[in-house]
Amino acid sequence: MRKIFLTFADTRLQRSLKRIARQAEAMGCYDAIITATEHDFDQDFRTRFADKLQPKVRGFGYWAWKPQIILQTFEKMGDGDLLQYSDVGCWLNPAGRKRLHEYFERIASEPNGVLAFKVKNTFEDPLLDGFSLPEYQWTKGDLFDYFGVREKKDITHTEQIGAGIIFFRKCETSLALLHEWLQVFEDDFTLVDDSPSRSPNFAGFKEHRHDQSIFGILCKKYDVHTLSAFEYWYPSATDITRPDWRKLATYPVWAKRDNDMGFWLNLTTYTSRLSNRLRALLN
Helix, strand or coil: CCEEEEEECCHHHHHHHHHHHHHHHHHCCCCEEEEECHHHCCHHHHHHCCCCCCCCCCHHHHCCHHHHHHHHHHCCCCCCCEEEEECCCCEECHHHHHHHHHHHHHHHHCCCCEEEEECCCCCCCHHHCCCCCEHHHCCCHHHHHHHCCCCCHHHHCCECECCCEEEEECCHHHHHHHHHHHHHHHHCHHHCCCCCCCCCCCCCCCCCCHHHHHHHHHHHHCCCEEEEHHHCCCECCCCCCCECHHHHCCCCEECCCCCCCCHHHHHHHHHHHHHHHHHHHHC
16 A cells, blocks of 8 residues: 655746655655646646646646646556645645654545545634634535535535645545546536636625635535644634644644745746736726
């Protein structure tokens, strides 16, 4: 039973890919470390989504690549092998190695082969009690209708499940979930992007969460076991909008969003965004 680490970034983020690869090596528990880029997509996927897999498109194609690159990695895995997917902006903490082994032990025995994270206060810390990310606030109405779950409050009014850190065991059920995840992108891309929902959003809707909205609904459909998202992002007691990494000293994955494009690419990106905003104001 092999343990595989997988991350992805387009080639603008080579610095982050190298950094997280070094951190994965330092963890000392993976049999393989895969840092994938857009050059690793199979040709069929690259052709079908050529207009979406672009730096100018949010999430390099609204994160359509995520189920694809995980499925491609599954093709190289044996049945029962274990996979950790983490976004490239994450940091890996060697002092959390014990907890990481517990994650792998858990996913090895999960009947559906998926282990994910959502907001829940398992730390018994009153600071965390006010946090809530209900699905209906972060998922457009069209996606609920696609899955036929608009009337199912156990899906719409429960916490959204994160898609940035996920553990898998290769089995029929995890494969089925991944194929369903990718199929939404294939069927109707407006279910994923930032276009307005054709059907009504729930009252209180804030913003669509793209690939994560799909993944969360599927996790609830497949009854995926979840751990607390506060294991990878813990709020500061003095400013709950900022993290306190000291609280996670013994946890293995930190959702730092450390996406390093280097000075010149960062400057170019900032200048481009500023120019677009100015154009929007002047038009």
